[in-house]
Amino acid sequence: MEKTKILIVDDEPSLSRLVQTMLDRTAAYDTAVENRPYRVLETARTFKPDLVLLDVDMPGQDGGDIMRAMQNDPALKDTAIIFLSSLVSKSEVGMRGREGQEHLFLSKPAEPVTLVNAIEDTLKATRPAMPAIHE
Numbered sequence: 051m052e053k054t055k056i057l058i059v060d061d062e063p064s065l066s067r068l069v070q071t072m073l074d075r076t077a078a079y080d081t082a083v084e085n086r087p088y089r090v091l092e093t094a095r096t097f098k099p100d101l102v103l104l105d106v107d108m109p110g111q112d113g114g115d116i117m118r119a120m121q122n123d124p125a126l127k128d129t130a131i132i133f134l135s136s137l138v139s140k141s142e143v144g145m146r147g148r149e150g151q152e153h154l155f156l157s158k159p160a161e162p163v164t165l166v167n168a169i170e171d172t173l174k175a176t177r178p179a180m181p182a183i184h185e
Contacts, residue, residue, distance in 0.1 A: 053080040054173065057099035059090050059116065060134070061108040065158065069103060069134070072162045079169075087111040091119055094126050101169060106135035106155075117153070130176040132168055134158050 056079045060066040066083045073079045084093040087108045094102065102120070106113040113133055120126040136158045154168055 053078060054101065054169075055080045055082070055097060055099040056169065057081075057090075057094055057097055057102045058083045059085075059087070059102060059108075059113075060105040061085055061087060062105075065105075068159065069165070072165065073169075075162075076166060078166075087116060090116050091123060091126065094120065094129065095123075098125075099129060101130040101132065101173060103165075103169075104131050104133050105158075106133050128176075130172050132156060132172055134160060 056073055058066045058069050058073075058081060060069070060083075063083075063085050066085055070081045070083055073081050082093065082097045082099070084090050087110050090102075090111075104113045104116060111119075113135070117131055117133075120129055120131070131153050133153055133155045134157075135155060154172055156165065156168055160168070
């Protein structure tokens with residue numbers, strides 16, 4: 051079975067490596083990291099992630115800019131996104147955005163169990179349900 055692909059986007063290499071290590075330890079994900087905001091779309095088109103963990107506050111292009119660019123890209127428009135931000139307190143964690151375009155926001159650094167649960171919940175919500183097989 052093919053592993054779920056997660057692209058980790060953060061302008062701080064130490065934080066992205068920490069998240070990658072946490073996810074790699076689960077052995078459930080194939081991960082890639084992009085630390086340069088201006089390269090995210092190119093990396094995402096090549097890697098073809100199922101989900102992007104996206105930092106909010108980055109120089110040049112912030113997470114919202116990248117999200118909008120992904121939504122306007124036919125190859126990336128259906129990619130699930132979870133925002134990670136040090137700008138969000140633990141009490142503010144949850145869904146944000148306009149109705150129908152909400153994305154989960156997690157506070158950095160996210161606990162491993164919280165992060166994995168958020169990934170799995172987001173993927174369940176964004177993937178089409180498998181039809182039941184009747185014999």
